[in-house]
Amino acid sequence: MTDLPEPSGAxxxxxxxATPTAPSTRGGGxxxxxxxxxxxxxxxxxxxxxxxxxxxxxxxxxxxITAALGGRLTPAQLQERIEAAGYDRPLLVQYIEYLGRxxxxxxxxxxxxxxxxxxxxxxxxxxxxxxxxxxLIVAFLVGIxxxxxxxxxxxxPADAALRLFAILCYATPVFFAGLLLKLVxxxxxxxxxxxxxxxxxxxxxxxxxxxxxGIYLIxxxxxxxxxxxxxxxxxxxLPSIALGLLTAGVFLRLVRTNVIGTLAxxxxxxxxxxxxxxxxxxxxxxxRPALIPIITVIGLQIALLLGGAVLTxxxxxxxxxxxxxxxxxQARDFVAVQGIVALxxxxxxxxxxxxxxxxxxxxxxxxx
Amino acid sequence: MSDIVRPARRPLADRLPVxxxxxxxxxxxxxxxxxxxxxxxxxxxxxxxxxxLAPYGFDQLRADGEAFGAQRPPSAEHLLGTTVGGYDVxxxxxxxxxTAVLVIVVAIVLSIIAGVLLGLVSGYLGGWLDRILVVxxxxxxxxxxxxxxxxxxxxxxxxQSSLxxxxxxxxxxxxVVFIPQYxxxxxxxxxxxxxxxxxxxxxxxxxxxGRIMLRSVLPNATRTLPLIVTLNASxxxxxxxxxxxxxxxxxxxxxxxxxxxxxxALSDVTSGIxxxxxxxxxxxxxxxxxxTLVGESLNDxxxxxxxxxxxxxxxxxxxxxxxxxxxxxxSTASGEDDHR
Numbered sequence: 215m216t217d218l219p220e221p222s223g224a225x226x227x228x229x230x231x232a233t234p235t236a237p238s239t240r241g242g243g244x245x246x247x248x249x250x251x252x253x254x255x256x257x258x259x260x261x262x263x264x265x266x267x268x269x270x271x272x273x274x275x276x277x278x279i280t281a282a283l284g285g286r287l288t289p290a291q292l293q294e295r296i297e298a299a300g301y302d303r304p305l306l307v308q309y310i311e312y313l314g315r316x317x318x319x320x321x322x323x324x325x326x327x328x329x330x331x332x333x334x335x336x337x338x339x340x341x342x343x344x345x346x347x348x349x350l351i352v353a354f355l356v357g358i359x360x361x362x363x364x365x366x367x368x369x370x371p372a373d374a375a376l377r378l379f380a381i382l383c384y385a386t387p388v389f390f391a392g393l394l395l396k397l398v399x400x401x402x403x404x405x406x407x408x409x410x411x412x413x414x415x416x417x418x419x420x421x422x423x424x425x426x427x428g429i430y431l432i433x434x435x436x437x438x439x440x441x442x443x444x445x446x447x448x449x450x451x452l453p454s455i456a457l458g459l460l461t462a463g464v465f466l467r468l469v470r471t472n473v474i475g476t477l478a479x480x481x482x483x484x485x486x487x488x489x490x491x492x493x494x495x496x497x498x499x500x501x502r503p504a505l506i507p508i509i510t511v512i513g514l515q516i517a518l519l520l521g522g523a524v525l526t527x528x529x530x531x532x533x534x535x536x537x538x539x540x541x542x543x544q545a546r547d548f549v550a551v552q553g554i555v556a557l558x559x560x561x562x563x564x565x566x567x568x569x570x571x572x573x574x575x576x577x578x579x580x581x582x
Numbered sequence: 583m584s585d586i587v588r589p590a591r592r593p594l595a596d597r598l599p600v601x602x603x604x605x606x607x608x609x610x611x612x613x614x615x616x617x618x619x620x621x622x623x624x625x626x627x628x629x630x631x632x633x634x635l636a637p638y639g640f641d642q643l644r645a646d647g648e649a650f651g652a653q654r655p656p657s658a659e660h661l662l663g664t665t666v667g668g669y670d671v672x673x674x675x676x677x678x679x680x681t682a683v684l685v686i687v688v689a690i691v692l693s694i695i696a697g698v699l700l701g702l703v704s705g706y707l708g709g710w711l712d713r714i715l716v717v718x719x720x721x722x723x724x725x726x727x728x729x730x731x732x733x734x735x736x737x738x739x740x741x742q743s744s745l746x747x748x749x750x751x752x753x754x755x756x757x758v759v760f761i762p763q764y765x766x767x768x769x770x771x772x773x774x775x776x777x778x779x780x781x782x783x784x785x786x787x788x789x790x791x792g793r794i795m796l797r798s799v800l801p802n803a804t805r806t807l808p809l810i811v812t813l814n815a816s817x818x819x820x821x822x823x824x825x826x827x828x829x830x831x832x833x834x835x836x837x838x839x840x841x842x843x844x845x846x847a848l849s850d851v852t853s854g855i856x857x858x859x860x861x862x863x864x865x866x867x868x869x870x871x872x873x874t875l876v877g878e879s880l881n882d883x884x885x886x887x888x889x890x891x892x893x894x895x896x897x898x899x900x901x902x903x904x905x906x907x908x909x910x911x912x913s914t915a916s917g918e919d920d921h922r
Contacts, residue, residue: 263721271737374610381878385870387820389827389844390863397851397859408852521726525824529848540828543732551736555729562724 246574253570257563264559265316268552269309277301278325278548321553326545331553334538339557340428341411341534345457345526346519348450350512352458353465358505360462361469366496368474376466383463388522392456392529399452407449409531416445453530457522461515468511472504510573516565520558611879618875625869628676629683638670640677640838656857663857666846667834671857675865677838681749682869686818688753689760690811696757697764702803704765705772706795716769719762727817728824731755735830748832752825756818763810771803778802812877816870823866840866 272278279296287295296302315322321331364376400408407413411430419442426433431450434442476482477500485499486492524536531537535554542550628635654664663671704712722730734755775781776799784794826832826841834842840862847859 259717260721260724263718264725267722268733271733274737369610374613377614377878381871381874382867385816385820385867385874387823387827387841387844387863387866389824390859390866393844393847393851393859393863397854397856401851401854517724517726521728521824524726524728525827528828539729543736544829548736551733555733558729559725562726566724 249574250571253567253574257567260563260566261560264563265313265556266309268555268559269312270305272548272552273305273308278552281546281548283325316556321556322549324542324547324550324553326542326547326550331550331557334550335535335554335557337428338533338535338538341430341532342520342523342527342536344429344431345450345453345523345532345534346516348454349457349461349519349522349526350515352454353461353515356459356462357465358469358508361466362473362496362501364466364470365473365477365500366493373470377470380463380466380470383459383466386459387525388456388460389525389529391459392453392526395452395456396530406451411449411532412442412446413449416442453526453532456529457519457526460522461519464511464515464518465508468508469501469504472507473500476500476504506573509569512569516569517562520562611882614875615879615883618872618877618879621868621872622876625679625872626683629679632676632680636670636673636676638673640669640674641835642670642673665843665858666850669834671843671861674834674838674843675840675861678840678843678862678865679869681832681837681839682819682822684749685753685756685822686815688750689756689818690814692754692757693760693764693814694807694811697761698768698800698804698807700761701765701768702772702795702800705769705803706776706791706799708773712769715765719765722758723762723766727759728821730759731821731825732828732830734758735825748836752822752830752832755825756821759821760814760818763814764807767806767810768803771806772799775799775802809877809880812873812880816873816877819866819870819873 277296279299279301280292283292283295301308312322319332321335323330324334360376360379364373364380367373367376396408399406411417412434416434419437419439430446431443434446473496477495482495482499485495490499520536523534524539526532527534527537528540535558539551539554542554656663665671665674700715704715731752732755735751738751738754781794781798784798789797822839823841823844826839826843827845829842829845832839832842843862844859844866847855847862850856850858
C-alpha cells in the first residue's frame, strides 16, 4: 500500500506530448514533487483528527474496562484494573499518552482476549485486504464494460436496464445480497460453500505454513496444492460478488456519465464527422479519458469497501478485520474497536494519498 | 424558500423542486422519476398506515392465547411466515417502514440544520474557522460512514437500544455522517454567492452579517439541497439497516427494524429458510430504490450534460464527473438556471 509509483519516467510525461524525455519536477506553479509533498503532509491532520474524534467518542461512554467487564467483576476488582490501566487519570493526560503510543505504532491491548491490537490487525488485515481486492476485480469486470455499453446505447432499453441495475446494486445492502447469494448458490444449488474462508482441512494446512501471509490465496499457492487453491477460491466467490456489486454499480454510472461527456467533445465530433461508427467512437476514442475520474473515485470507494467489508465479513463469517470488529463490538471491547478504527483511518488516508498522486501523474491539470 | 430576493417570480410549479423537475423531464428520465415517486409514495403510505395494514403488532408473539411459533413457513395466518423469534414477518416488514421513515426524517432534519448552519457561517466568515472546519469535515467525509455511525451509536446509547433511545441514537449517528455533505455543498455555494453584487450592496448598506447571511446568502445557496436530501434519505435507510445488522439497531420489542431482522435471519438461510430474510431485505431494496430513482433523476435534470439530449450550448463537457451518489450535488453547479 505504501509503494508509490516513481514520479519520474517517460510513460508518465507522455500525455503532455512534446517532451517525453524530460520528467517534470519543477513546473510553472509548483511541480509534481511539490504536489506530492504537500499532499503527503495533509495526511497528518486527517489521521490526527480521526484518531482524536474516535478517542474522545469512545471515552464519552466511560472507561473501557467497565464497559467490557462491567457485569463480571466486583466493583473493587474493576477499580483495581481501572487504576492499573491508568483510566482513572484525567482524560487529557490519557489522550496525550495515547497519541504518543499511536505514533510509535502501539494501539494498546484488547480487553476481552488481551492481545496487542497491532497483532490483531496483522493477523486479520490480510483477509480483509484479500476480500477488498477480489471485490475491486469484480467491480471492474462488471462495472466498466457495462458502463461503456450503457453509454453507447444511451437512452435506449439497454441503457435503461443497465441504469436500473446500477441503482439496484446501490440499493441492495451487501448483507442482503450476501444472504440471497448464499441461499441460492450455497443452500439451494449447493455449488459453493456457505461461509468461511476455506474448509477446515485447508485451514489447518495453511495454519502450519511457515511465515504465512494471512492472504489465503498466496498461502495456498505456496503450498502448491491445487486442491487448496481451488478451495480458497471457491470460498471467495460469493463474498467477492456481494461486496463487488456494490462498487460495480458506482463504476457503471461513472463510466456511463463520463463517456457521455467525452462523446460530446470536439475531437469526438471530428471523428464522427469522418464517418467513424458510434460503437467505434466509444471503443477507441471516448473511453480512455473517461477512465481518469474512476481512479479518483477508487479512493472514495476504499472507504465504502471497508465499511462494506464489515458487513460482508459478518455475513460470510470471513474472519477478517471487519468480522473481528463486529465481534469486539459485541464484547464491548472498546480498546480493540478504537485500535481497529484508528488503523482503518490511517489506511483510508494513505489510499486517498496514493490515489491523488496517481491521478496527478495521469492528469497534469490536477497538480497544484 | 419564501424569501428569494427577486420581484419577478416564475410560476409556482417552476419553483417547487420536484414538480419543476417532473415538468422538465422527458422520456426515460420522466419514467424513472415517476416510478421513483410512486415507490416512495407507497413507502411513505406504508409507514403512515402501518398500524392499520399490519395484521399483528411488531412485537406480538401470540394471538388468541396461542403462540405463533418460530420459523413457520408462509400460511394463511402468517402470509410471509414467522421469524426465528416467533414474530410475524409481514407485520414486522410493514412496521419497519415506520421506523425507517422516523429515523430518516430525524436524521435529515438534524443534519440539514447543523450542516447548513456550519456551512453558512464557515463560508461567509472564512478565515481560520473555515479552514479548520473544512479539514475536519473532509477527514470525517473520507472515513467509512458505517464505522463512523457505529462509533457514534456507542457514544450516544452505549450500544444499548430502547425505543426512542434506539431511534434517536440511530438518527444522530447517521446525522454525524451527513453533516459534512451539507457543510461542503452549502459552503461552496456560499463562497460563490457572497461575492455577488447584491450581497456586497447589502454590506455597503450596513446590514449586519447575521442578517446578510440569513436573508441574502442562504436563500441563494440552497438550490442543491433537495437533491442531497433524496440521496441522503436512501443512504440513511442503508446505514440504519447496517447498524441493525451489526447489532446496534433497535430491540425487537421497541420497534421493527429491517436490519435487525436480517441479522436474526442469518442462520436461517443456512437451513434453507428463505422467508425471514427475503422480505425485510426486499423492503430495504424497494425503499432505497424508490428514493434513489427520484434522487438520480433530480441529479440528471440538474446537470445540463445529462438532461434530455442535445440541448443548446452543451459545452461543459470538459468537466470530469467524479462524483458518486451522495457527493453528486457538489459538482452540479453552473446549470442553466444559474442563480438568475
